[in-house]
Structures are given as structure tokens and as C-alpha cells.
Amino acid sequence: MAADIIMGTQWGDEGKGKIVDVFSGDYDVVVRYQGGANAGHTVIIGDTQYILHLLPSGILNPGKMNIIGNGVVLDIDALLAEMEEVRGKGIKITPENLMISENAHIVLSYHKNMDIGKENKREKKIGTTARGIGPAYTDKYSRSGIRVRDILKDDVLEAKIKQNLEEKNFLFKNFYNVEEINACELIDKIKEQREIIRPYIGDAVNKVQAILKEGKKVLFEGAQGALLDIDFGTYPYVTSSNPTVGGALTGIGLSYKQIGKVWGITKAYQTRVGNGPFPTEMEKEVQELTRKVGGEFGATTGRPRGCGWLDLVALKYTAELNGFTDIILTKLDVLSVFEKIKICTKYEYEGEVSDRFISDGEELYKVKPVYEEVDGFKEDITGVRKYTDLPEKAKEYIKFIEDFIKVPVTYISVGPEREQILKK
Secondary structure: OEEEEEEEOOOOOOOHHHHHHHHHHHOOEEEEOOEOOOOOEEEEEOOEEEEEOOOOHHHHOOOOEEEEOOOEEEOHHHHHHHHHHHHHOOOOOOOOOEEEEOOOEEOOHHHHHHHHHHHHHOOOOOOOOOOOHHHHHHHHHOOOOOEHHHHHOHHHHHHHHHHHHHHHHHHHHHHHOOOOOOHHHHHHHHHHHHHHHHHHEEOHHHHHHHHHHOOOEEEEEOOOOHHHOOOOOOOOOOOOOOOOHHHHHHOOOOOHHHEEEEEEEEEOOEEEOOOOOOOOEOOHHHHHHHHHHHOOEOOOOOOEOEEEOEEHHHHHHHHHHHOOOEEEEEOHHHHHHOOEEEEEEEEEEOOEEEOOOOOOHHHHOOOEEEEEEEEOOOOOOOOOOOHHHOOHHHHHHHHHHHHHHOOOEEEEEOOOEOOOEEEO
16 A cells, blocks of 8 residues: 655645656656646646646556545536647547546636735735636635536536526625626536546545455646745635645545555745745846746746746754655756856854744744855766766755755756656
8 A cells, every 4th residue: 555645845736747747657647636727737748748637647548547535626617638748649538447526616707806806906916817716726625616527417406597697696796897698608618527527436435445445556737835824825816725735634534554665855045926925036138048948838838937046944844844754856957057056055044043944924024034055066967877977066965955955865856858867
């Protein structure tokens, strides 16, 4: 029995899709446990690029079962479009290799309208992707959400849609000034879509537990990153779910006793997309260089990502919070353009210097990073295939991270392709 978890340690965009794709060859099942179509996991195989928003990254490996868990909020429009695109690139998707949890909640058009309306009303923008994720989770917790299993029953579906739209259309018209939604048209659309996804719907909790009892291996794939966690991230500049280890437990129905490895995916520097505090953000010219070399544009939104130096205060916080057994360091190759590399090891806040992370989004704006500076390695490492062949300065950078957070770095990625990953 083995249930291992892969999650981002930062603000997302750490390279989880590639790592899950590479690792999934050693697992029988890959489970996506939270988030929605606001995620964007990029995988490059040969000359083909795949951007996965809802499908687990294991879908690209033949013979693997992939499960969308109950912790995910499912945009059926986005899922069907993604399935069509991935199939168009030669990937097989059938009920034999994909299951959708019957208890996952649905993202609907009124959630997207609500997302836009709320963001427009805010004086200080959060930087939402406007995919309806937050409003869908709001409905889930206010017990007015619509689950996948509900769309299979006409009476339940119709009653819930009409009841929800009575309230939401009132707000759309009288407060948010966004387009109202026609209930009948929405119901008809869902009824058409349900026939397409019906063969994929199942009891994912029972499926995963049965697989684990058979002694098979399951890999849990998180979306976004730990610093975007609704409870432990830089609130309110966060996502609406739990990308942290607890989200894996509730997002599919897993016991803590079943957890083996907890892999923390960490970019060799820091990025952030959307609004929110960013203590280690680089100066403009340095940031533009990093963005250009690292291809730092959002897979979901296309927005340019803010780039910064590695924040070890934040990484130590997420490592302790999630109990990482290993760190997988990605995009180390991008740092080869720098003569000197800065690493944040402390914060200065209100006149005091400490290594305590401040998760409050407003307070974090006032933090000043305290850096240590190390020599860069100024060498193209994208062709390196063994850890021992890395430049000594690159190895020293990795050791600096390990010594600070007390977690071993066991894999290093030096490029976007499958073969560009080194085992330490």
C-alpha cells in the first residue's frame, strides 16, 4: 500500500505537471485532489506540449488510471474541451483510464459571472482567473452546490439550478451588473453534457481504497501551491481550496496512515502570478531576464509571472507545514544566467529580523527580505543528465537549500522535457 503526494511549495507554477508525468510511470493511479480549471500543468513530450487544467498529468502515460477527486470543482465545458484537445494529440481517454468522482462539485456559468462581478466590486483586486472557482467552493460550503451525481437526476438538477439562480440573478442584475443566466438554457446544456461524461462518473473513494488494498501505488497530484492555501497561504491573495497535504486527505478520502512520500516541488527561484505580496521580487531588468529565460507566463491565463529570488523563509514554512520527505528542485537551469544569486534567509518586519514566515497577505507587504548572496554557476546545464556532472557551484546552491530547510533535494530538473531530470 503506497499513497504518495506531489504538491507545489510556493505560489504554484513550480513544474508539477512535468514531475507527475515523469513519476507516474512508477504508479498505477494518479489522482487530482483539489482546485479546478484555474490550474495549468505543462508537460512537454518530444515536440508536443500539453497543458492540462483538469485532467491528471498521468493521462499522458498509457495504462495508468486517472481520477478527478471530490476536492476538485469541475468545469464540464473546460474538461470536454481539454479532452478533445488532448485526444487530438494522440492521447487515449476512455472510462478505462479516467474516472470522475460523483461527489465533485460543478463549476457553472453563474459561478464565472459571480467571480467577475465580485472582482469588479473590489477596491483591491485579488487577481482571480475568473474561472468561477471561488464561487463554486462558496456554494459547496454553503451547501447549495451541485455535485456531479446531482446532474444525473432531472428533478434534483432542475430544482437546484432554479433555486440558485433565483438568488444569483437578483444579485447579477441589482448589484454586480453582470449578465443574468437563463435557467432552462443552462439545464438543457447540462443534460447534453452529462451524457458525454456519464460513463466516467463513479465512486472514486471506494475505487482508490480498493486499489490501495490491492497493494498498488497511487500518486496524488496537487494544483496551485502551498502558499496559495486558503487556510495557510497569504490570505486573502490565495486560492479557494487546500493545496497542502490536508487537501489530499479530504480531496479523495485518504487516511493519514496511508501516506508514504510527500514530494515538495520547488522552483529554484520564486514566481507569482496575480496580485498579492511578493517579498523577494526582483528588480525590473533582472525580473524581465528571468521571465524570458524561464518562459514565465501563466499556462492558464497567459499573464506574465512576477519573478523573485528563492525565499527560504517561505519554503521552510511550507516544508514544516506539510512534512515534506523530499524536495524536487525545478528550473535550476534558469539561474545559469546570473553571476551572483540571492537567497532570502530572513525577514525584517517592524524592526525585528527573524526566519518566521508571515502568512497574512497584508502584513507580508511590509516585509523586507534579508538576503545571503552566493556565486552563480554561469554554465549551460540543460544537457546534464547526471547529478555528479553539475557544476560545483550549482551543487553548493542545492546544499544551501537542504541545510536551511532540513529536507533533502532528491531530484533536480534542468529543462522542460522528460529526460531533463536528474536523480541526486
